[in-house]
Amino acid sequence: MRPSHPPRVRVVVLNWNSAWFTRRCLVALVATQYPADCFEIVLVDNASIDGSLEQLRFAFPNIRVIANEANLGFAEGCNRGMRDLSQVDAVALVNNDAVPEPGWLWPLVMGLESDPTVGAVAAGLVLEPAFTRVGLSVDGGQAQIDSLSIGPINVLDRAQSEGIRSVGHPDWPMDLDYFVDGTASLLVPTGEGRREIALRVSGSGRLTATTGLDQAQVELGSEPTEFKLRAGDDRTELLNGLGTHLMENSEGYDRCFGQPAQLLSGASPETVQGFCGGGVLLRTKMLQQVGLFDPRFFAYYEDTDLAWRARRAGWHTVTAPESVIRHSFGASAASASPGFFVHVYRNWMLSVLRNAQPAERRLALRSLWDRTKWAVRANVFSRLKHGHLPRTKLVLAWKQVVWAVLLELPYLRKTRHQKIGAERTSKIRSPLRPSSGARAPSSRPGGPLIVYLDIDQNRSAAAVLLAQLPLIEQRIDLVGVLQDAGSPVGYRRASAVDMQQILGLPDRAVSADTEMLSLREFAIGSAFLNCEQARITARAATRSEFLIPQNPEPQHGLSSEDLSLEDLGPENLQRARLEDFAQGLINRFGLP
Structure with a gap:
């Protein structure tokens, strides 16, 4: 039953040089089914230079805007919209590249109202655009997928798969090769309407590929072969996540990632370890006790760190499967770049060293040591042994991670039991901050x-x-x-x-x-x-x-x-x- 006096909710959306995504998000938020006198939207801008803030201000004159003086990252950028919470009972965070359904907020509110110890409620995030299934079968050999395209756009790194083996490159494990042995499926982000899917493959044997509308067979060889398939109108929606959990080494991951979105319709609320900052409702009392995001994280793992601090203080995170927010997959960051790599693993270790128990810290440090040692062996010693020059990209990335963590150790010890993020700051300490330039518009499956x-x-x-x-x-x-x-x-x-x-x-x-x-x-x-x-x-x-x-x-x-x-x-x-x-x-x- 809905409360007779609904909690007052503020929704914070962060923009950085992204008028189209943020406009689409704000249009959806304005249509939220919730009492207007208990609901406000705050747009925070991280010093956009491309005119996106001006366009958004013009289009939404009644939305409050906080214009930051610099790109302060996701952490401090969101903090600017969360510090003055005296007039609200909860604050929701929605990524600017996400689109909430009209009824998204009530399930989150009901999750918060279900138990006074619930500090955060995680929405069900659904990937967009929807996916087309391509069935693959190899007879008498093995296929390697060299590229997967919708028109001229390579979407191999955005596709999901079932039964496909991915192997990381020794010099950069985030660059993957994809292999098919026997039968498998590719789930290709195609957007609406009929599309042509182009595959470029090599290997041995015969490959049969099918969609709901088309089929192709190719003989595989050492030279890549390209063929095209027509995608019909059938689409599959997949989950981006429903809350987060930690692995044995305390790395965070999105629960249910890649599973069919239909799972949400039959799921019940659960207690989980954390939430994704792209779609969550946070209780004001929890934030007042444990603090906000750590500005030093800049981006990535700031939500894991906050959820972990909340757990340590006795708060819980639950899921709200009925709250559906569609999130544009891969719209926000370049996940294979060295900067992403260093930032993610640095912040992983910072969250562990601040929050974990001694045994958990030892497991995480062992994992960091093993990966660094393997990188040196595979890219330096092994190559020298075989008469090749070393490859340093991965080794230098792990070196950056280690040094960045060592530099933060005094700060972590000082703040382990402190309230984080309460004070406004513009001094964002991170050697990995992106330049103030704005990425040029690029076409992506599904539009615009x-x-x-x-x-x-x-x-x-x-x-x-x-x-x-x-x-x-x-x-x-x-x-x-x-x-x-x-x-x-x-x-x-x-x-x-x-x-x-x-x-x-x-x-x-x-x-x-x-x-x-x-x-x-x-x-x-x-x-x-x-x-x-x-x-x-x-x-x-x-x-x-x-x-x-x-x-x-x-x-x-x-x-x-x-x-x-x-x-x-x-x-x-x-x-x-x-x-x-x-x-x-x-x-x-x-x-x-």
């Missing part, structure tokens, strides 16, 4: 369609399009650009100052070196809008290779040769016309 708009050609029309088109059609990411002679494609992305001027916002924006916004290339399958005089025309920025045409002729009377809008006075850019134009863009260029 990236559409570039030259905002200098017709500023009044550009302002209307930037303000309205992304909200009218959420499958379009409208990226403002300006001409730039130093760019390989002749354009750079609009800066925060540019967006402030176009949208007529009074607040001072973060200034940045525009070289950091220069475009090296246009996103695959993207479109470009020219906004000259009183007419907008759309053209392909790059070749579109994604969609198998089902409706080859665009609807709404828009010509495939001349997709355009006439009479561009702001008073003429009405919603109905923009809806037709947006649908024409989707029909003409397709979704990734």
